[in-house]
């Protein structure tokens with residue numbers, strides 16, 4: 001292996017330790033306890049598991065957590081009323097509405113109702129708009145892309161002036177990751193399902209952020225020697241040697257890429273642990289904004 005492994009688990013633990021120490025100081029000083037309210041609508045088992053792990057992280061870091069659950073047939077009015085109630089609740093510092101919502105609900109309307117000071121997921125149009133504009137600062141950056149950039153910076157990868165290729169343009173990962181890289185003075189190319197000759201584009205990249213959800217699609221010979229590779233993808237593949245019958249792999253063929261790249265994140269243990277760590281950091285930040 002030639003690439004330096006970026007240990008997301010370790011870096012995430014460092015972020016969590018820092019957050020826990022600041023939370024303890026705030027609590028001792030009688031300030032607002034950072035408290036995350038999660039909203040789960042419907043019964044998707046993956047969404048329920050994500051929400052549970054976010055609540056658990058809050059408890060581990062000495063933060064408060066409130067979990068709200070609406071049934072899959074909840075109306076638009078019920079979803080909006082819940083967000084408005086949490087906006088008004090002075091004990092709640094951050095609100096996270098777990099996505100995807102059931103398809104009959106207007107996701108954009110619900111997200112746009114979240115008070116910008118409580119938008120710890122960073123998905124409200126106001127926060128994304130600020131992220132997109134030069135000279136404006138969002139209050140919160142979406143957690144997964146925030147974690148990707150944090151990993152690059154902690155590993156000493158130079159972003160300024162680098163050619164960065166982001167694979168994927170979703171609202172939650174690809175697009176905000178590209179905006180963050182532009183803000184840090186990288187030259188950014190965003191690829192998606194209609195991009196022609198993906199491999200040739202990726203070969204130009206000093207930094208690759210792969211977020212397409214396609215099992216090991218990025219091959220070793222797509223990677224410029226020495227490039228930094230951040231693999232966001234989480235894909236389950238069958239594995240008879242595992243108790244669950246499956247294992248998780250990324251969007252990058254790790255075995256090939258690690259022989260060419262300069263830096264690489266593993267899956268699991270790379271970006272995954274960073275997402276919750278950055279959510280905890282954002283929730284602390286929300287409490288600091290509301291009760292400095």
Ligand code: NDP
Nearest residue numbers: 144168169170173192193211212213232233234271272275
């Ligand atoms: P989406 O499905 O919302 O977006 C996928 C993006 O990839 C789209 O922009 C799509 O293009 C593009 N794409 C799909 N197929 C191809 C292809 N063959 N070639 C080029 N581009 C393609 O996914 P998400 O952004 O939500 O998630 C991406 C991956 O990251 C998933 O594996 C997900 O599980 C993982 N993830 C991991 C997180 C973590 O904490 N580690 C958090 C969030 C996601 P188009 O726009 O044209 O459709």
